[in-house]
Amino acid sequence: MPADFPLSLLLACAAVLLALGSAGSALGTGRVPGAKILMFLLLGGAGAAAVSAGLLALASPDAAVGELPLGLPWLPWRLRLDALAGFFLLVIGLVVMAVAVYGPGYVRDFEHGQDPLPVLGAFTGLFVVGMLLVVLADDAFLFMVAWELMSLSSYFLVAFQHEQAANRRAAFLYLLMAHVGALSILLGYGVLAAFGGGFAFDAMRAAQLSPLWGSVAFGLAFVGFGMKAGLVPMHAWLPEAHPAAPSHISALMSGVMLKVAVYGFIRFTFDLVGQLQWQWGVVVLVVGSLSALMGVLYALMQHDLKRLLAYHSVENIGIIFIGLGLGLVFLATGHPTAGVLGLIAALYHTLNHALFKSLLFLGAGAILHATHERDLERMGGLLRRMPWTGLFFLVGCISISALPPFNGFVSEWLTFQTALQSWLLEGGVLRSLIPIAAAVLALTGALAAACFVKVYGVAFLGRARSRRVRRARPVSRGMRLGQGFLATLCLLAGVFPTTLLQWLNAVPGQLLGRGLSEATAHGWLWLTPIAPQTASYSAPVVLLALALVWWLSATLLRRGRVRAVRRCDPWGCGFGSGLPGPRMQYTATAFAQPIRRVFGLLFHVDERVERDDAGLRHQLHVADRAWELFYAPVVRWVQAAARQVGRLQSGHIRVYLGWSLGTLLVLLWLIS
Amino acid sequence: MNASAWLLVLLQALLFLLGAPLLVAWVKRVKARLQNRRGPALSQPYRDLYKLFGKETLVAHTASGVFRAAPYIVFASTLLACTIVPLLAARLPAAAVADVIVLVGFLALGRFFLALAGMDVGTAFGGMGSSREMLVSALAEPAMLLAVFTLAMTAHSTNLASVVDHQLASGLILRPSYLFALMGLVLVAVAETGRIPVDNPATHLELTMIHEAMILEYSGRHLALMEWAAQLKLMLYGVLIVNVFLPWGIATRITPAALGLGLAAVAGKLLLLGVLLAVAETGLAKMRLFRAPQFLNFALLLALLGLLSHVILETGA
Amino acid sequence: MNLMQLTLLEQAVFVLAALVLFLSFAMLAQARLLAGIHVFAWQGAVLAAATGLVAAGGAPHLFISAALTLALKALLIPWMLHRLVRRLELERHVEPLQHPALVLMAGAGLVIFSYWVVVPIERLELVTTRNILSLSLAVVLIGLLIMVTRRQAVTQVIGFMSMENGLFLAAVAATHGMPLVVELGVAFDVLVAAVLFGVFFLHINESIESLDVDRLNRLSAREDDT
Structure with a gap:
């Protein structure tokens, strides 16, 4: 070297x-x-x-x-x-x-x-x-x-x-x-x-x-x-x-x-093509919004944990591309500050997604390792069996659901701030389309939160739905350490966005010749992407205030002699004395049922109730519409083309040699 | 950002804490009067909270740490969301710490843990409530953000203090966009605070519950915190509606007289809003759960119309 | 353009124009027949109020138009439709949309589209006018959308009438109203159309025992037998 x-x-x-x-x-x-x-x-x-x-x-x-x-x-x-x-x-x-x-x-x-x-x-x-x-x-x-x-x-x-x-x-x-x-x-x-x-x-x-x-x-x-x-x-x-x-490879692939x-x-x-055009930005924005929304909706329908996480990658890539699309639109129309902000938001989300999606895949791997189970419908109550994995997975869930004060929120916040700069634009149509994309982003975020309530609630909370899960053992220290490392980074990237942004600024600085100077100008405490009076966010203060209110309400608001909590049976609606069984719990499919119904148009839902001797059987199959809308025609087209080509295949060796001769002649004629 | 301004932020938080039960009591009282009942005294929610804080706290065998942490997180995030909203004075430093998008984020954080707590015990009702709550909120959040974006695009800021300032500075302007955004936000508020026609705060039938189903297992001080947080949320939306859309009377300088006027103005506006809410709740019936998406769809449409009329009518090109 | 530069009266016209658009959306989403008629009546009333405000802003001849609109579109035609519905015993008729969210979003798309169409008309002197013009175009298009998405003949008429409302709004906003003669003629046409529709409904109802326009798809009696 x-x-x-x-x-x-x-x-x-x-x-x-x-x-x-x-x-x-x-x-x-x-x-x-x-x-x-x-x-x-x-x-x-x-x-x-x-x-x-x-x-x-x-x-x-x-x-x-x-x-x-x-x-x-x-x-x-x-x-x-x-x-x-x-x-x-x-x-x-x-x-x-x-x-x-x-x-x-x-x-x-x-x-x-x-x-x-x-x-x-x-x-x-x-x-x-x-x-x-x-x-x-x-x-x-x-x-x-x-x-x-x-x-x-x-x-x-x-x-x-x-x-x-x-x-x-x-x-x-x-x-x-x-x-x-x-x-x-x-x-x-x-x-x-x-x-x-x-x-x-x-x-x-x-x-x-x-x-x-x-x-x-x-x-x-x-x-x-x-x-x-x-x-x-x-x-x-x-x-x-x-x-x-394998799960750690899934983490590498998705993350x-x-x-x-x-x-x-x-x-x-941004680097090679040169002159940007705003139409590209619109295309990227639309495709990104579509990916974000469809990704999260399909994720909600899954009950295989790793498949669900994979669909969430589609969603998050969509969010990254929303940021990139906004950046393209603003840069191409001559608004460099907003354009740089869009690029920064996309980069920030790139880092965040790498952190929390790897964390979640590693967590899914830990569950798989401990229980040999990927199906959410058989999990439950894992938090008590695997407390550390449960804690780190919760951090991942909060981060991906874009909740403050974790990292996913910061990048979505930056994307929203970029979208809100659309008043700068000349064209009224662009100006009304971009906030709609922001609304799609908001819908995506809310649905992602719903999805991760489902994942965490069904997998880690409640009671175990199968024997193997009931007997799960905590995973090894190294596996916990790997997850803990990423979880800590998720928190740090959420609480110190300004410090991180200072590093990130170098990217547009070299690529486009300018960074966001204003964003980091007010100290590490304040994140002000455009100007302090436009928008500001102080994640450290938010975290501190949350902790403070928690502590105050936990210490001040106690009255009376009884401090310790008493354990009891949950409310069984008056039926019997024992606990309602674990099968009474809401399943992942049941949790998503209202959303499946509301957005039913976007899925290919095949739901049947059959009555046979054993009783009622409920069958549900949710398929990706992309297959029938996009892939099936391509497959048909390719097959038709293959049939046309197949006519050449007569099976006679001399005919094949004839084709070779013809090709050779044509090629020689072409280069002569 | 001086010390007195931060003190005022604390005072506002305290006012929220004290005023929220009163607002709920007021709505209940007016509603009872409209239905020819006497209704509970205005002090009833305070007594309830006081009593609950003194009661023994029961936790199900099957519950984990999330169940016990959730009330504090829900309460803290709701209270923090409240401190951002201008209650008495417009130019407060808390608005710079977290803008209106963070406010939505706080509410989402609280809801996330509320829904998790619902699923923690492992009964059917909790999961049912969580599932429904997440559906309603998933549809309400984009509508709320669109309505808020209309404000933010008008004021060129997501800082609530700047938005209110901009409103005050430009005087009386009839904005069609504000009208739509206001209507959209009202519908969102109804859905998010669990009022009729989306949810019924007074229901005792588990199958129809949304919010109540999630907190079914709570008792003692945990329940008190959850109830208080719900009351705070109602007041939060109320103040957001009256002070951001109709900010007149709010103090722009920190003097006792101005603050007193601000308090009187916001109290008057909130009481009026409470009467309107009570009237609406008396006149409407609770919807089936699957009508709620249509309701929220309408809210989304209103917010979208607000945005479009802002772009088309108010800025031109 | 800045809203602050306008007088309060003009701002009020803007708000009313936006309300007209909103009522179009309400009509689009409304499943109940009677409620749809009521929304239509309200649209007429808001339109009349907008016309009245424009008239008060310096075009007094528009007061007549306003009165006419109020009488015709807010009172007379809705009353006629109402009576018709009662006579045909359709009071409790509910026609839910297949995908209400999709239809409403299509309506929102039409608003953006009409704005996009109207933006190039730079030659109009007043930006105010152009902005309201795009709203009125949207009202017209949504009226057509109502007719496309509905099967009930009465709802189709409501869609048709709301298209006319959009045209009227455009006329009032863009040119401070049409000449009175034209306006009177149009108003009379609308009234006659309403009467004719009423007569047609009775006949349609008699012949096919329904007002579902999807059942009017057979072009001749001959096919009916096959």
Whole structure:
């Protein structure tokens, strides 16, 4: 490695090498004692190196550039670590660290099972290498190679438990969609490269595109990255693939890999394309709002915990894209402050989603580890069996439901503030559309809260609905530590938004030439995105006041002699003396029933009550409308096309040779 | 931001704490009169609270720590939401700590824990109440935020003190958008505070309850806190409606005379609002649960019309 | 444009115009036939009040229009419809919408659309006018939407009449009313239309024993047999 690399880039390269080393040492697990620990140690080291590289990059005023002695002769692989890449390195690193702490306890299940641990570890390492390299790439070639590395290694991770047919199907669907998306991204880069005269990002930045070609490039990139990020209606692979992987991998996929797609979109749109157009912003805004709403509504209908969380990723990616869309609209119409605010809100939510979604997936993994149960309908009362996991999961639930004073609220608040700047805009239609998008965001937030009341109430509160859950044991210390790390970060990111924003400011500062100077101008206590008189929020004071009122009401408002609470039976409506059984509790499906009914139009609900000898049987099947509206026609079209092509298949070998001859002749004629 | 302003914030919080039971008692009393009953005395809610704080607190065997923490969180978040709203004076520093979106967030935080507490004991009623509450709130929250956005876009600020200031500074202007936002907010308030026709605060039938079903298992000081928080919420919405849309009389300077006038003005407006609420509750019947979405849909439509008429009629292009 | 620059009277006209739009939405969402007629009557009354305010603002000839509107659209036509409904024994008729939320959001979409359509008319001198013009266009479009979404013939007539209300609002706001002769003619037309509709209803009701317009889809008696 060349010695003239700046420190931040050296650290980033060290992260890549450590992750590679982790993949290598994974091959020894099961044979060499201690290889498992080494594998996770190296992975954690990679995470720590990525975090420190990211922090250095955010702190330094300009980008670090380096060239690797690899790649094509005329296009050596170039690395570039600017603030945007640094921020995403930070996000990847934090989650990888948590996963590395959590992993050893979780994979204990696989050590004696039939699924090979070396495969899991090796592909995990390669997966992390791929993600790190995507962020570091400074030319389209390395970007696409790293992108494919990321996609393929995660394909093997999704297919890891391949004995189940559903997992194989999910993995294939994932592979298919990933490659359609990659093709679209490649074409998008192709357009830029054609105008810029090279695949290096510097050349693309310098390119001058006509509005039409710019829009074509943008559209291709949006489809490609949107497919990877799981925007509606290209999300269908996501709720299939993410739950299929082992839980710590789900955390990486949902928490980080989707963010890499967001990175790609930001890099492409805000950095490479050049001249922005407000119509793009409207498209992104509409698709983002749709994803947010549909994601949360479908999540509400799920009772498989990991599937539910995967659908919530669709929702949160939607929220991120709402922020990006707002940023695009404002930047393209010449309102840089509001535009930067939109970008910052999106970045903030990116970090937040990485933290709390990984936390929730790790929590779901802990439940799976302790009870071998993913179905909410069989859980209940887990808080008393697994108090620490319960506490951390609660933090995750509050954060994702966007409640103060945790981190999800801050980013949604920033997004709302961006939307409220719509009075700046000229066009009345835009001005009325943007607040409607904000209303959709509000609806999404409220529905997410409903969904997580359901999840937490059914899984952790109440009483156990099955025997295995009743006998759940707390998970190992490492697994708790991994969750606790993320939960603490969730709280910190919620309580000290201004400090975090100071770091984040470097990203638009380098990308667009300006940050939000006003936002952090009033001290760490005050978050004032536009101006103090427009809006301000002081999370530390809010937290302090909450704690103070709690303490006061707990100490002052007691009267009388009886201080301790007395335990008793719950109200059984006067029936019998004993407790009403656990089956009397509201189930996850029952909880969501009113919402299913109100938004029934958006689902494909198949509900039947059948009467047979054993009594009544109630069947409910809720399906994703995207399948019938979007995928079924595509499948039909592809099949029809395949039938047309199939006519070529006559079965006679000489006919095939004839086709080859014809093709050869045409090609020769073309190049002559 | 001087000390006297912060003292005034504390005073406002205290006034909220003391005034909220009175408002509920007033509504009950007027309603009883309208129905040719005598009704409870105005001091009844205070006596209830006092008694509950002295009672032994029972907790079900099956309940976890969330159940015991929830009353404090619900109470604290509701009280904090109250301190943001300008009650007596317009320019108070608490509004800078948390703007109107945070206010909605506080209410959502309280509701989140209220619903969790409902599910904690593991009976059917609690889950039922939580499920319904989350449905109602999920539909009410966007309507509320849209109504609030109309105000915020007019004043170019989400700081409630600035909104009120802007209202006072621009004098009497008939804004169609405010009319719609006001109507939308009133409907949201009715739904969120569990009044007729969405929920019935006086019901004793578990199957029809929403709010009451969630707090069915509470007793003693926990119940007192929950009840008090619900009363605070009613007053919060009342003050939000009267002081943000019709802020006249509110103190702009911190002098005893101005504050006295502010207190008299807000008390008068709230009493009037209470009468209106009682009249409406007497005239209306509780809706079926699945009519409630239509009700809230209408609230959303009103808020949306408010926003659109703001954009179309009031700003032009 | 700033609302503060307008006089209180003009602001009141704005509020009333917005109320007219709101009542259109109320008609769109209303499931009960009688309540729909009442909302229509209120729309007429609000329209009359708006006309009266414009008249008070310096166009006294509009007082006649206001009186005419009040008499015709707030009182006479609703009364006729009311009587008709009673005669056809439809008082308790309820026609719930299939997807009320969807229809209402479509209405809101129409408002934004009409604003978008009207914005380019920059040549109009007064911005005030244009803003109310977009509202009136929205009222017209929503009237049409009512006719599209409803199956009941009486509701369709209400939708039709509210379209006329939108046109009238546009006339009052944009040009301070049409010439009195035209206005009288239009008013008379509306009245005649209402009477004709009444007669038609009776006949439709007699021949198909319903006012459900979906049952009027057979083009000839011949198909009826098949």
